[in-house]
Structure formats: C-alpha cells, structure tokens
Amino acid sequence: MHHLRDPSRPACQAPLTAALLVKHACQVRNRVSELRTASAMSQGELAKLLGVSRQTINSIENGRYLPSLPLALAIARNFEQAVEAIFISDEEEGS
Amino acid sequence: MTYANGVGRRGATAAILVVGGGALAAATWIGGDHVLAMILVAFYALAAGVAFLWAGRDTDVGAIMRVAGDERQRRLDRDATALAGLAMGLSAIIGAIVSAARNHGDIGGYGVICFVGGLTYGVSLFVLKRRT
Numbered sequence: 432m433h434h435l436r437d438p439s440r441p442a443c444q445a446p447l448t449a450a451l452l453v454k455h456a457c458q459v460r461n462r463v464s465e466l467r468t469a470s471a472m473s474q475g476e477l478a479k480l481l482g483v484s485r486q487t488i489n490s491i492e493n494g495r496y497l498p499s500l501p502l503a504l505a506i507a508r509n510f511e512q513a514v515e516a517i518f519i520s521d522e523e524e525g526s
Numbered sequence: 527m528t529y530a531n532g533v534g535r536r537g538a539t540a541a542i543l544v545v546g547g548g549a550l551a552a553a554t555w556i557g558g559d560h561v562l563a564m565i566l567v568a569f570y571a572l573a574a575g576v577a578f579l580w581a582g583r584d585t586d587v588g589a590i591m592r593v594a595g596d597e598r599q600r601r602l603d604r605d606a607t608a609l610a611g612l613a614m615g616l617s618a619i620i621g622a623i624v625s626a627a628r629n630h631g632d633i634g635g636y637g638v639i640c641f642v643g644g645l646t647y648g649v650s651l652f653v654l655k656r657r658t
Contacts (some may be wrong), residue, residue, distance in 0.1 A: 483596040488585050496598050 458521040464492040466510045534594020536581045540574040
C-alpha cells in the first residue's frame, strides 16, 4: 500500500540515490529522546553506550535517520523495551 | 558490533592527498613544468595539513575522513560516493558525445572511463546481489 509522503515530515531512509527516483512512504517516529531524557542521559552518553556518534543519536531523535535493525535492537535493549514500543510506524499508529 | 564508531586513522585522508598529489606533482615535474609541479606540492601539502586537522574533529565529516564512521556516517559516505560516481559517469558520457562530434567519432579517453564505469557497475551488481 502506498501513501504520498507528507512533505512537512522527514523523508524516509531509502538510499539517497534511490530517493531521487522513487517516492517512499515509510514514516517511523520514535521515543528515543523521551526515554533518554527519562533516564537522565545525554546524547553523548547514550551514543557511547551504543557505540555510535552523538550526531547519529541526534539524527535518530529528530527522525532524520532510521537506524539499522541491530542498532534499533541495541537501543531497545538499552531502555529495556520492545523495539516496537520505541519505533512506531505511522501506519501502525493510524490503525 | 557492525555499527561501532571507532577512533580510526586520523592521517588516512591526508595520506591519500600526499600520495596522490605527490604522484601528480612528480609527473608534472617529469613532464617539464617545474613551476606547476612546485605549486602542486605546496597545494597538496596544505590540503593534507587541513585534512589532518579536520579529521581530528568530532563531526560526521571528521569520522568519515578517519574511515571510522558509524552506520549512518558510512551511509553518508556511500551516498556521497554514489552521487560522485553518477556525476563522473554523466561527465564521461557527455565528454564522449562531444568528443565523437568533434573528432570524427573518436571518443578518446572518455571511452575508457565509460567502459571501466559500466563494467564495474555490472560486475558489482552481479557480485553484490549474490551476497544479499
């Protein structure tokens, strides 16, 4: 099922070269910022725990970057939550 | 883990500039243009110095220059490389067309670039699709 992308929201994470040619509709919001703040952690501290850069945590929190499955699992494990409790797709939310 | 953000090699990009620039300067010197060769040496030495300093910064570009990015930074590098490849390929095709029109069908060096680019793409596609 295809939806037209809402231009006010960040584009999905298809490769840049593909994004030039194909309209993608995937939209996933996440609760990383909320959970990190609740854990009284800085972006840098979370980044260090997960083995990624602070900039990547910032991009994930702002919805500019959709992490890989291993990283999403590591984030979920870190907050002791299920992946789907942290990363929520628009389709799921709307249903 | 595959997405780990390592410290990397700070001198990686600087080394590429020194080796590539040095080879270009040496070829220019051998070709007889000693002034241009000296200018190239100075330019690439300066560029290598800037690259070394830049690679030490805690930024996305710094991590990519150290060949040490995490998964997002590696993807940035891959996307930028793919776009650069597209631009180079397009330039080669346009160059071949212009060269053919000017030189009675002879596309010259552009033909080699187009051939290498096309062959690399085909072989890469064949190999990579078997892996995934």
